[in-house]
Amino acid sequence: xxxxxCIITAAxxxxxxxxxxxxxxxxxxxxxQVQHIAILARLQLEDDEFEDVVSKLSxxxxxxxxxxxxxxxxxxxxxxxxxxxxxxxxxDITEADNRDRYQENAPSVESGYYLVPRVIE
Amino acid sequence: xxxxEVVIGLxxxxxxxxxxxxxSGSSTAYGAEPNAQASLVDLGYPGVLPxxxxxxxxxxxxxxxxxxxxxxxxxxxxxxxxxxxxLPKGYQISQYELPIVVGGELFIRDDxxxxxxxxxxxxxxxxDAGKSVHDEFEGxxxxxxxxxxxxxxxxxxxxxxxxxxxxxxxxxxxHSIVRYLEISDGNMQEGSFRCxxxxxxxxxxxxxxxxxxxxxxxxxxRFVEKAINFEIARQIDVIEDGGVVVQETxxxxxxxxxxxxxxxxxxxxxxxxxxxxxLLPVEIEDSFVEEVRRSLxxxxxxxxxxxxxxxxxxxxxxxxxxxxxxxxxxxxxxxxTTAGDSRIAANWIIGDLSALLNRDxxxxxxxxxxxxxxxxxxxxxxxxxxxxxxxxxxxDGMSTxxxxxxxxxAAKGLQQITDVSALDAIVAAIIDANPAxxxxxxxxxxxxxxxxxxxxxxxxxxxANPGQVNQLIKQKLS
Numbered sequence: 001x002x003x004x005x006c007i008i009t010a011a012x013x014x015x016x017x018x019x020x021x022x023x024x025x026x027x028x029x030x031x032x033q034v035q036h037i038a039i040l041a042r043l044q045l046e047d048d049e050f051e052d053v054v055s056k057l058s059x060x061x062x063x064x065x066x067x068x069x070x071x072x073x074x075x076x077x078x079x080x081x082x083x084x085x086x087x088x089x090x091x092d093i094t095e096a097d098n099r100d101r102y103q104e105n106a107p108s109v110e111s112g113y114y115l116v117p118r119v120i121e
Numbered sequence: 122x123x124x125x126e127v128v129i130g131l132x133x134x135x136x137x138x139x140x141x142x143x144x145s146g147s148s149t150a151y152g153a154e155p156n157a158q159a160s161l162v163d164l165g166y167p168g169v170l171p172x173x174x175x176x177x178x179x180x181x182x183x184x185x186x187x188x189x190x191x192x193x194x195x196x197x198x199x200x201x202x203x204x205x206x207x208l209p210k211g212y213q214i215s216q217y218e219l220p221i222v223v224g225g226e227l228f229i230r231d232d233x234x235x236x237x238x239x240x241x242x243x244x245x246x247x248x249d250a251g252k253s254v255h256d257e258f259e260g261x262x263x264x265x266x267x268x269x270x271x272x273x274x275x276x277x278x279x280x281x282x283x284x285x286x287x288x289x290x291x292x293x294x295x296h297s298i299v300r301y302l303e304i305s306d307g308n309m310q311e312g313s314f315r316c317x318x319x320x321x322x323x324x325x326x327x328x329x330x331x332x333x334x335x336x337x338x339x340x341x342x343r344f345v346e347k348a349i350n351f352e353i354a355r356q357i358d359v360i361e362d363g364g365v366v367v368q369e370t371x372x373x374x375x376x377x378x379x380x381x382x383x384x385x386x387x388x389x390x391x392x393x394x395x396x397x398x399x400l401l402p403v404e405i406e407d408s409f410v411e412e413v414r415r416s417l418x419x420x421x422x423x424x425x426x427x428x429x430x431x432x433x434x435x436x437x438x439x440x441x442x443x444x445x446x447x448x449x450x451x452x453x454x455x456x457x458t459t460a461g462d463s464r465i466a467a468n469w470i471i472g473d474l475s476a477l478l479n480r481d482x483x484x485x486x487x488x489x490x491x492x493x494x495x496x497x498x499x500x501x502x503x504x505x506x507x508x509x510x511x512x513x514x515x516x517d518g519m520s521t522x523x524x525x526x527x528x529x530x531a532a533k534g535l536q537q538i539t540d541v542s543a544l545d546a547i548v549a550a551i552i553d554a555n556p557a558x559x560x561x562x563x564x565x566x567x568x569x570x571x572x573x574x575x576x577x578x579x580x581x582x583x584x585a586n587p588g589q590v591n592q593l594i595k596q597k598l599s
Contacts, residue, residue, distance in 0.1 A: 040391055042204055079197040079219075079396040085404035091139050091176035094146030095160040102164060103156070112155035113263030116206040119253060 029058045127353050128321045128330055129282035133295055135274045135305045136249065136313040137180045143248050143272035144171030144214065151311050159266035165209035170399055177272045178403065180304035181221045181246055182413045184274060187298050187420055188241055190225030192410050198400040201392045206264050207251035217394040220245035221403065228422065229290040239291050240279035247273050280319065280330065285349035289342050292316060297421045301446050315340040320352045322360070332366040336373055336380050348373035352380050424449055432456050432463035441471055447485045451492050458496035461503035469495065473513065477520055490519050498526035506536050510583055537586050544585055548593045551576045562598055570594060
């Protein structure tokens with residue numbers, strides 16, 4: 001269940017939909033598609049987890065797919081639910097060096113660097 | 122004539138020269154202690170929000186206007202999702218469907234020397250990632266996020282380039298423009314200006330494009346040329362051997378002068394772009410664009426045309442002198458100060474001064490010889506105080522801080538001998554000392570004139586006026 005929740009979180013826009021009751025219908029996602037999404041999200045799904053995840057994600061997709069029925073030919077796509085434009089800030093340096101405080105939260109640091117498991121190039 | 126045609130498009134990443142980052146108030150200064158300039162926004166802490174820097178918008182608009190592009194009234198920031206340790210949020214904020222600069226063009230010289238128009242598809246704003254250090258920590262990778270959030274303008278060309286040389290010419294032009302606009306320092310060693318090249322080949326006459334490979338992270342003009350040439354040869358080999366070029370990302374290894382595949386077992390790029398809900402659309406008023414337009418400096422091609430008209434320069438010389446604003450300003454100050462020929466001023470700057478600066482790796486702004494000082498030297502050539510040859514000696518003295526042209530000429534007694542009687546005596550002595558050559562000359566061996574002139578110049582330490590010496594000798598031997 002945890003991994004399913006992660007995938008759903010990754011799809012932030014529709015994350016809350018999983019709690020909605022959606023009537024059962026044929027699943028619209030394939031196992032391959034879910035596998036692809038899992039790799040992109042760096043999640044490892046066991047074989048016995050797929051059926052459940054495919055079914056739940058399909059419900060979300062199907063639910064959102066209902067929007068496809070709306071006529072949108074002459075509608076300018078919105079980029080944001082708020083119908084406003086971006087406020088800008090002046091080009092000033094307002095941040096001090098707080099490295100030591102921020103690095104208290106890091107599991108591993110050395111010589112000012114954050115350390116992560118070795119990335120093989 | 123090769124039966125292969127090369128097709129290249131470039132994506133140039135230019136760091137914008139702001140004080141603070143694109144979405145946070147951290148400094149963008151280069152060379153700080155690791156992570157000393159990484160704020161909560163740059164580190165991707167939960168709950169923080171990006172706020173766009175107005176300077177970044179202004180700089181992008183400047184670039185757009187400078188290349189005849191449209192500055193979009195409305196543009197959108199999108200998330201480009203991928204995982205890498207130097208990208209702590211798990212996505213890069215970039216622009217996708219609606220970039221801030223659309224369309225555009227600039228002109229380069231093609232391999233035949235003719236003017237060629239290169240179309241610019243778009244330019245979009247994005248944040249840079251941090252830096253990973255792979256070899257300094259046992260079993261770990263170190264991450265420095267100082268660069269994370271540095272503003273980048275990614276400039277994408279149409280696949281209009283047909284050779285590695287054209288690609289370099291285009292890249293130099295963009296480099297020149299961003300530095301004229303002062304929107305980027307263009308420092309390639311520090312990574313402020315780098316490019317990815319999309320390269321493909323096709324048979325001459327074929328309409329559809331060949332499969333392309335993307336060569337990543339080229340950070341010098343020389344590497345761009347070498348990497349592209351390697352890639353062209355590699356692709357032609359693959360096809361001529363009956364193979365197929367694979368669409369992939371390749372990395373140029375400058376030590377081995379080759380590109381190699383970065384293909385990993387992972388899925389092909391799938392960035393799942395979507396509009397960033399943390400950022401509203403950027404809307405730009407016409408008045409803002411007009412203000413930016415009024416602030417544009419004279420651009421390289423305009424300055425070049427003006428130099429040709431105003432200073433009677435050859436086109437090639439004017440192009441060299443207008444590559445950077447600093448060099449053009451230097452030239453113009455010399456040309457305006459000297460009483461001499463503005464073309465000779467150009468020759469000295471393109472020749473001796475550039476050689477000196479290259480040798481010592483000095484920027485024109487830090488030239489040991491100021492424009493006023495160089496003009497002073499040119500004036501002494503113009504008024505015949507010294508010959509061009511002696512001027513080089515004076516120039517060397519000026520470059521090592523021996524003083525102004527006049528001071529050096531006076532101190533070393535370098536002024537030309539214009540006193541005809543003094544010169545006359547020297548010429549007479551040379552003629553007396555070389556009877557055999559005199560006889561040969563009089564018998565028709567006129568090439569010996571050079572011998573006599575050389576002897577006189579030697580005797581006077583180069584301080585005689587060669588034209589005057591020539592005349593004197595001819596008179597005496599006729």
